[in-house]
Amino acid sequence: MACLWRTAAASFSFCVLVLLVCCAGSCEGVLNMADGAATTMRAVVQTETGGPQTMSVGSVSRPKPGQGEVLIKVMATAVNRADTLQRQGWYPPPAGSSEIIGLEASGVVEIVGEGCSSKFKVGDPVIALLAGGGYAEYCTVPEGQLMPLPSGFSFVEGAAIPEGWLTAYQLLHFVGSVKKGDYVLIHAGASGVGLAAVQLTVAAGAIPVVTVGSPEKLASAVALGAVGGANRHEGPWIDTALKFTDGKGFNLVLDCVAGSYWEQNAQAVALDGTWVLYALMGGADIDGPLFRTLLKKRVTLVGTTLRTRSLDYKRRLISQFTQTSLPKFSSGQFKVSIAKVFPLDQVADSHTFLEENKNTGKIILQVHDGAQDKPQPQQQQQQQQRVDL
Ligand SMILES: NC(=O)c1ccc[n+]([C@@H]2O[C@H](COP(=O)([O-])OP(=O)(O)OC[C@H]3O[C@@H](n4cnc5c(N)ncnc54)[C@H](OP(=O)(O)O)[C@@H]3O)[C@@H](O)[C@H]2O)c1
Known part of the structure; x- marks a missing residue:
């Protein structure tokens, strides 16, 4: 008898549960319809x-x-x-x-x-x-x-458009204060941000040079206005990049790589140049005399995030x-x-x-x-x- 009672009670509980779930489903349907739109x-x-x-x-x-x-x-x-x-x-x-x-x-x-x-x-x-x-x-x-x-x-x-172009615009105009005739070094020059930065640099009357990871990516950046650049997989890029500035260096460096590029960036940046740090794809740590370069070249180093x-x-x-x-x-x-x-x-x-x-x-x-x-x-x-x- 006790066993029968337990079975009946369990069936009843299951039915209540099923009913509640069905009710919840139909209630949601009613709410959706009442709102006139899905929720x-x-x-x-x-x-x-x-x-x-x-x-x-x-x-x-x-x-x-x-x-x-x-x-x-x-x-x-x-x-x-x-x-x-x-x-x-x-x-x-x-x-x-x-x-x-x-x-x-x-x-x-x-x-x-x-x-x-x-x-x-x-x-x-x-x-x-x-x-x-x-x-x-x-x-x-x-x-x-x-x-x-x-x-x-x-x-x-x-x-x-929004994230890549607004980031690039911010780097160049709000943070880097790009000027006509500036040499601008753009790392990851064929990325979403990079290709936007190349075109915005040209529009500002400045001269974009890129670093990229393949000849095809370099060709894409050049097609959109970069004067040239270096393939990062072919060894240090610094000498190739500097040639595009007649050895003067870059007035503005847009740096999304950081750690692994710091020594080359320190060489690349011109006297009184600005180095804008906006990501850490090459790591966050450095081990060396960065401050010596910043001081000697009177560099402005600035970090920025948009989000x-x-x-x-x-x-x-x-x-x-x-x-x-x-x-x-x-x-x-x-x-x-x-x-x-x-x-x-x-x-x-x-x-x-x-x-x-x-x-x-x-x-x-x-x-x-x-x-x-x-x-x-x-x-x-x-x-x-x-x-x-
Ligand atoms: N601070 C901000 O406000 C802000 C806003 C937007 C984006 N970001 C950052 O800006 C960077 C570019 O953004 P995105 O969306 O345009 O990137 P993306 O389209 O994903 O392209 C990134 C490119 O960077 C290169 N790369 C990857 N690892 C690298 C490394 N260790 N060293 C050197 N180059 C490397 C690769 O290009 P190659 O094959 O050509 O080398 C890769 O395709 C990202 O790091 C992103 O997080 C920052």
């Missing part, structure tokens, strides 16, 4: 930090725009080296930012949050600099970090870039280089491709169908008028 979205998730295979596409809550923010339907996003560090647990997002990886996006304005100006409207095609959250179907972004998608550009092409800058700094940077540089994409003066486009489901492969240094320019993740499309020019003209106001 979840597909996004890249991780259950643990580590290699590329720790990432997969799962279902998460769709973000809601806060005060002064916009919700974007993400058409495409791009892969950055910083994403690989975040994936491994070495580069957590700034406080208050999305935990989802992804520093940039192109897409369409879905909701304009409270407290925004009337610059951007629902349906506008945009590109955005993010502190996180790009590897997802939707993301929120402060309005000041939006830019119009350049006319004639697809969403895939637009996704190649952790204040909202006001990013707004100023983006505003200046929008006015001075964004029109040059539509006119054809500035070109984006896209190494490869992966569907979001293949996010792990996209990170492996990047970590094997196979990319010349940007790696794009296509998030929604239609990312290769170009929006209607008429729609963009109306938007442009509002942004120009």
Whole structure:
């Protein structure tokens, strides 16, 4: 009898559990319908930090725009080296930012949050600099970090702009104060940041020289305006690089390598030159008399990161870039280089491709169908008028 009772009780508990799960499912359905929109979205998730295979596409809550923010339907996003560090647990997002990886996006304005100006409207095609959250179907972004998608550009092409170009613009103009006629040394000259820096250097009337990892990458940088450069796999690059400056040295060194290049950088930098440190791909440690060079040559050594800058700094940077540089994409003066486009489901492969240094320019993740499309020019003209106001 006791045994029968236990069986009946267990069946009852199971039925209650099934009922609760069903209820929860249908309640969620009711909530979704009541909202008039889905409350979840597909996004890249991780259950643990580590290699590329720790990432997969799962279902998460769709973000809601806060005060002064916009919700974007993400058409495409791009892969950055910083994403690989975040994936491994070495580069957590700034406080208050999305935990989802992804520093940039192109897409369409879905909701304009409270407290925004009337610059951007629902349906506008945009590109955005993010502190996180790009590897997802939707993301929120402060309005000041939006830019119009350049006319004639697809969403895939637009996704190649924000992080690389704004970083390069910041390095050259906000931090390095590049001047006409300056010799500028650009390491990783065929990377996303590197190819943007080459073109922005030329636009500033300065002379870009690169270091890269293959003859093909050197050719890509030269095609976009570098006067020449050195292949880092052929031994020390310093003598080859200095020849392009007639031995005078570089007024500005854009350094994302650091440790393994420090001695050559110390030789490369000119008297009164500026050395901008913005990543540590060659390590963070040095062992030698760096300070002697800094003192003798009166070098300004400055470190910088974009992601952790204040909202006001990013707004100023983006505003200046929008006015001075964004029109040059539509006119054809500035070109984006896209190494490869992966569907979001293949996010792990996209990170492996990047970590094997196979990319010349940007790696794009296509998030929604239609990312290769170009929006209607008429729609963009109306938007442009509002942004120009
Ligand atoms: N501080 C900031 O605000 C900021 C913002 C954006 C990016 N970054 C950093 O800037 C760097 C470039 O970014 P990205 O997204 O343009 O990179 P990317 O497209 O991933 O390209 C990086 C390239 O650097 C070269 N490289 C890799 N390891 C190297 C090493 N140990 N020594 C010398 N060169 C090496 C490789 O090119 P080759 O095959 O040509 O050698 C590689 O393809 C990254 O380190 C990134 O984290 C910093």
